[in-house]
Amino acid sequence: MKFISWNVNGLRAVCGKGFSDIFLAFDADFFCLQETKLQAGQLDLAFPGYQSYWSYADKKGYSGTAIFTRHTPLSVAYGLGIDEHDHEGRVITLEYDGFYVVTVYTPNSQDGLRRLDYRMTWDDAFRDYLCRLDARKPVLVCGDMNVAHEEIDLKNPKTNHMNAGFTDQEREKFTQLLDAGFIDTWRTRNPEVADVYSWWSYRFRAREKNVGWRIDYWLVSNRLFPQVTDARIHTDILGSDHCPVEVDVDL
Numbered sequence: 001m002k003f004i005s006w007n008v009n010g011l012r013a014v015c016g017k018g019f020s021d022i023f024l025a026f027d028a029d030f031f032c033l034q035e036t037k038l039q040a041g042q043l044d045l046a047f048p049g050y051q052s053y054w055s056y057a058d059k060k061g062y063s064g065t066a067i068f069t070r071h072t073p074l075s076v077a078y079g080l081g082i083d084e085h086d087h088e089g090r091v092i093t094l095e096y097d098g099f100y101v102v103t104v105y106t107p108n109s110q111d112g113l114r115r116l117d118y119r120m121t122w123d124d125a126f127r128d129y130l131c132r133l134d135a136r137k138p139v140l141v142c143g144d145m146n147v148a149h150e151e152i153d154l155k156n157p158k159t160n161h162m163n164a165g166f167t168d169q170e171r172e173k174f175t176q177l178l179d180a181g182f183i184d185t186w187r188t189r190n191p192e193v194a195d196v197y198s199w200w201s202y203r204f205r206a207r208e209k210n211v212g213w214r215i216d217y218w219l220v221s222n223r224l225f226p227q228v229t230d231a232r233i234h235t236d237i238l239g240s241d242h243c244p245v246e247v248d249v250d251l
Helices: 011-015 019-026 116-134 168-179 185-189 222-227
Strands: 002-007 030-034 051-055 065-069 075-078 091-095 100-105 139-144 182-184 216-221 228-233 245-249
Touching: 002 100, 002 139, 002 216, 011 019, 030 100, 030 139, 051 091, 065 091, 065 100, 091 116, 100 116, 116 139, 116 168, 139 245, 168 182, 182 185, 182 222, 185 216, 185 228, 185 245, 216 222, 216 228, 216 245, 222 228
Parallel strands: 002 030, 100 139
Antiparallel strands: 002 245, 030 065, 051 065, 075 091, 091 100, 139 216, 182 216, 228 245
16 A cells, blocks of 8 residues: 655645645545645545545644545544644544554654744643554554654754754654654664755745755654565655655555
8 A cells, every 4th residue: 555645734725736736646545734734625636536634723824734545444543532623624544454544743842942842742742642542553653743853854954953843852752753663664674874855944945955844754654664665755846835645565
């Protein structure tokens, strides 16, 4: 099965930049989106053979996630089941016979780290949520996790140290998530590969210069990793400040 994840940074805008053609060309089993920036009824988007599931933020034009899938789930859940965390449309979970698929748009710690404390609370709650799922059946979790884990995962680690997305605290929380039983599929398959990123600032021609960060991931439960057949970062796909990331799994 092919799984795609993409932070589109505004789905309506990306639909004007060839999203439908990109979607169809991937021919994926699951196509997960983050930062859709939609409210219900603002976009009529459907593809033959796919069902879609949407989570919207209370705040208009903010956050939001979606999943398109060819496979009817046993159940669908939105959010973490914690009111503090469930007003920004950040999580969708699909359950199947042998696994869960989760898409997440992790909160950004923001300029001046003014939301770092909340982010720490979120990271703990999200890790606990995934661990509860993983206790029942394996999990595939994707999304913009808003952290570059190691120095190899961004172009300028020294000058970005303690900026949002590369604080010691955020990196440690990501380490804790991996230690709890999950594998970063792309990095595990490409341990020494540098200069491959999934997000570039719109400023300073960052994408043209490849001054980027790898903050979009597919993680899988440890026991599922032997079934991973490929992991890719599609740096050639334009339309957003992020690019799609992929994992292929023999399920």
